[in-house]
Amino acid sequence: MxxxxxxxxxxxxxxxxxxxxxxxxxxxxxxxxxxxxxxxxxxxxxxxxxxxxxxxxxxxxxxxxxxxxxxxxxxxxxxxxxxxxxxxSGQITLSSNPVQGVRAPKQARTLPRALSVDDAVRLVAPSTPHAGAAPEAAGLCNRAMFELLYSSGLRVSELAGLDLTAGKGALGWVALENHEVVVTGKGNKQRIVPVGQAAMDALAAWIAVRPAPADGGNALFLSSRGTRVSPRVIQQRLQAHGVASGAPVHVHPHMLRHSFASHVLQSSGDLRAVQEMLGHSSISSTQVYTALDFQHLAEVYDKAHPRAKIK
CATH class of the missing domain: 1.10.150 (DNA polymerase; domain 1)
Incomplete structure (x- = not known):
């Protein structure tokens, strides 16, 4: 040696x-x-x-x-x-590895960014066409996608994977008669989520003008080429719509999922139901929205309580 x-x-x-x-x-x-x-x-x-x-x-x-x-x-x-x-320790004598068992401080958990109820509704609601707006059919497709993201808290991949109707090999579909959407989430777990009336109306308007897919498939939402829309395209369309409609922040599909979860929790207080609708395997993943809920309560308190302004 x-x-x-x-x-x-x-x-x-x-x-x-x-x-x-x-x-x-x-x-x-x-x-x-x-x-x-x-x-x-x-x-x-x-x-x-x-x-x-x-x-x-x-x-x-x-x-x-x-x-x-x-x-x-x-x-x-x-x-x-x-x-x-x-x-x-293989070169010289050490009593032990002094770093063994030492852990870094916990990473501060960043709360997911959610829109206010008013901003979320304003973003997905029908509006006067703005400069650069999509043509009528594409605009109806966009509105149906955005309404469904907020109405049912879907992941963008789940939204992109929806078919018009149930069928062999379908990962998800909209059951219009039941006001439900069936999706396949992480771990190939299927779940059923309610669809609100505004989203149902937007879906009906889009389906009425939806052309036959160019590839002969059954995709519910289509790209400009007539094929199944990709998650990336949905993200780009939502971002462009958010900018054009004056959204106060950069908008992305997962923000609508966060907004759905926090708004339902604020109204119902039912954490277990939110877990089921989001498709979380563990309720610990859903508990972050209780912090969002408290954040909302704290903001109301700070604005409304006369003693809150005294620092």
């Missing part, structure tokens, strides 16, 4: 050489490891590697967090440090 490196940085160089020459990691990956380990050496200045214990690493992690470093970046650094100490 070659002579041991005589400094902390030399051990890092030896580890990086092993990553590069033996594990053959990419130069980009090796450079990322180098940055993370250089930072560890700087943060632990005055202590040799064997002196760093679990509590020292936790203190260094807290220091990174105090610098407002993103939790995901801290997690990546900890992963780099953990791998280094695992390798180092």
């Amino acid at each position: 070659s002579a041991e490196p005589d400094s902390k940085l030399a051990w890092i160089d030896a580890y990086l050489a092993q990553l590069r020459d033996q594990r053959q990691l990419s130069p980009h990956t090796v450079a990322a490891y180098a940055r993370d380990l250089q930072e560890l050496a700087e943060l632990s200045a005055g202590q040799d590697w064997p002196q760093l214990d679990h509590f020292a690493i936790r203190r260094l992690t807290a220091k990174l967090h105090s610098r407002q470093l993103d939790p995901r970046s801290i997690a990546r650094k900890l992963s780099s440090w953990r791998g280094f100490f695992e390798w180092l």
